[in-house]
Amino acid sequence: MNHIYIARSSAVAARPLGDEMVIMSALDSTLFTLSDVAAVLWQAADGRTPLDEIVRQRVCTAYSVDAETALRDAEEFVRALAEHGILLVASQPIPSPSPTQDGTAASAAGDRR
Amino acid sequence: MSLMEEIIRKGLALGIPLTAHVDLTYRCNERCEHCYLDHDDKGEMSFEEISRLLGELADAGVFFLTLSGGEPMLRRDFFDIVARARALLFNVKVKTNAVLVRTAEAQRLRALGVEQMQVSVYSHRPEVHDAVTKLPGSLHRTIEGIRALRAAGLKVAVANVMMRSNLADRQGVAAMARELGATYSADPTVTPMMDGDRSVLNLRIPGSELSGLFQDKELVGDPEAFCAPPPPVGNGERNALPCSAGHSSCYISPYGDVFPCVQFPLPSGNVRKQKFLEIWHHSPQLQEVRSIRTGDLPVCSSCAHLGTCTRCPGLAWTEGNMRGPSSADCEKSFYRTGIPSANMLARGLVTFPNGTAEAALAAFPAPAHRRVSLVQIAPLPQAVA
Numbered sequence: 001m002n003h004i005y006i007a008r009s010s011a012v013a014a015r016p017l018g019d020e021m022v023i024m025s026a027l028d029s030t031l032f033t034l035s036d037v038a039a040v041l042w043q044a045a046d047g048r049t050p051l052d053e054i055v056r057q058r059v060c061t062a063y064s065v066d067a068e069t070a071l072r073d074a075e076e077f078v079r080a081l082a083e084h085g086i087l088l089v090a091s092q093p094i095p096s097p098s099p100t101q102d103g104t105a106a107s108a109a110g111d112r113r
Numbered sequence: 114m115s116l117m118e119e120i121i122r123k124g125l126a127l128g129i130p131l132t133a134h135v136d137l138t139y140r141c142n143e144r145c146e147h148c149y150l151d152h153d154d155k156g157e158m159s160f161e162e163i164s165r166l167l168g169e170l171a172d173a174g175v176f177f178l179t180l181s182g183g184e185p186m187l188r189r190d191f192f193d194i195v196a197r198a199r200a201l202l203f204n205v206k207v208k209t210n211a212v213l214v215r216t217a218e219a220q221r222l223r224a225l226g227v228e229q230m231q232v233s234v235y236s237h238r239p240e241v242h243d244a245v246t247k248l249p250g251s252l253h254r255t256i257e258g259i260r261a262l263r264a265a266g267l268k269v270a271v272a273n274v275m276m277r278s279n280l281a282d283r284q285g286v287a288a289m290a291r292e293l294g295a296t297y298s299a300d301p302t303v304t305p306m307m308d309g310d311r312s313v314l315n316l317r318i319p320g321s322e323l324s325g326l327f328q329d330k331e332l333v334g335d336p337e338a339f340c341a342p343p344p345p346v347g348n349g350e351r352n353a354l355p356c357s358a359g360h361s362s363c364y365i366s367p368y369g370d371v372f373p374c375v376q377f378p379l380p381s382g383n384v385r386k387q388k389f390l391e392i393w394h395h396s397p398q399l400q401e402v403r404s405i406r407t408g409d410l411p412v413c414s415s416c417a418h419l420g421t422c423t424r425c426p427g428l429a430w431t432e433g434n435m436r437g438p439s440s441a442d443c444e445k446s447f448y449r450t451g452i453p454s455a456n457m458l459a460r461g462l463v464t465f466p467n468g469t470a471e472a473a474l475a476a477f478p479a480p481a482h483r484r485v486s487l488v489q490i491a492p493l494p495q496a497v498a
Binding site: 010011012013015016 | 117119131226
């Protein structure tokens with residue numbers, strides 16, 4: 001099975017607001033709000049855990065949805081966010097940004113989209 | 114309702130400060146004639162203190178963070194502060210004069226994910242801009258800075274404070290901003306000094322010049338709509354909040370003082386003595402600000418402009434009463450629409466050379482500049498706070 005790995009882009013701002021997550025891309029100033037399920041995916045996007053595992057462990061256990069449907073919806077969701085530069089998506093694990101937080105490593109990871 | 118409006122509405126309902134403006138220093142490499150700050154360093158917060166503050170702001174739910182000054186890039190730890198803010202996932206905007214920005218700085222800001230740089234420009238002519246900033250060569254350096262920011266891919270907003278000395282140059286600044294690939298905004302607001310000194314207000318554009326300004330399509334969009342008489346005031350307007358200051362936004366000085374807004378210098382606590390959230394939730398000053406609805410304002414609640422006025426409660430406070438009128442905004446409302454404000458009428462400042470108030474108001478739907486010509490007003494006295 002081909003895994004999908006997701007990581008949060010360093011070029012975004014994000015903050016919980018009530019039961020939602022507000023996200024803005026610094027690249028094009030696009031503003032999003034994520035529902036609680038989508039926010040779970042966002043929070044779990046560490047670049048190391050495959051998407052199917054995130055869905056199985058974090059979504060299916062918390063919400064009454066079958067794994068196949070949840071994974072299909074999750075793949076659609078992460079691809080939409082990737083188009084806006086909100087998430088990085090790759091078929092290999094994505095390295096974390098450098099400890100200096102200067103964005104360099106994240107930019108390199110961004111080339112994987 | 115737009116998504117942004119929905120987010121603001123939700124933030125207000127939850128009592129979350131969505132927006133914070135933090136001045137990192139009052140020191141500056143320019144000495145702008147209208148500046149409201151004392152540029153001496155009276156004990157700025159250290160990097161550790163600012164880092165802790167940013168963590169508290171993130172925990173409080175702040176999303177939009179403006180880093181400003183003074184000139185914030187004068188701090189040696191400026192990029193460390195921006196990095197800390199971005200690591201905490203704030204949406205970061207930096208207000209600067211861009212004098213210290215060159216390619217390396219611009220690329221670093223871009224890599225850190227700063228969303229927007231707001232750069233102050235007063236004229237497209239060096240002799241005018243540099244006379245405002247009192248820094249020879251500053252316009253040239255600022256333009257070079259903007260070019261570097263744009264080349265790095267950053268969004269730049271040129272902010273033009275309009276005063277007597279540079280009013281004639283606004284179109285030149287707007288054209289320059291277009292050429293540089295920046296957005297442009299202009300604002301005629303000049304605020305009193307933080308210490309209460311109001312002498313800088315002499316630099317404001319005379320009210321009589323505002324009518325022409327409000328006919329400028331580039332500034333106001335559709336002048337006819339912008340200058341239209343205000344619609345009747347209803348309960349919605351009376352129950353509205355005067356502005357977001359202290360409700361969903363706040364200002365923090367380089368010394369840790371918390372205020373409702375940078376234009377509302379009502380001391381409400383200090384983050385060196387208290388946690389930010391304790392101040393936000395329990396400051397008596399912020400609670401008083403939050404208790405006010407526009408219908409509670411003793412003069413303004415009876416004003417025809419109640420629903421459309423840009424009344425600034427901070428400027429009203431500097432005139433002596435946070436529930437009172439903001440005279441500069443009374444003037445704007447009048448010169449925008451030709452209809453005197455309740456404050457002007459209450460002070461007896463309005464005369465009608467060609468007849469009665471009714472005759473003047475019966476001139477609707479004459480254009481605003483025509484209505485203005487039917488009324489004469491005396492300059493609004495602005496009491497010292």
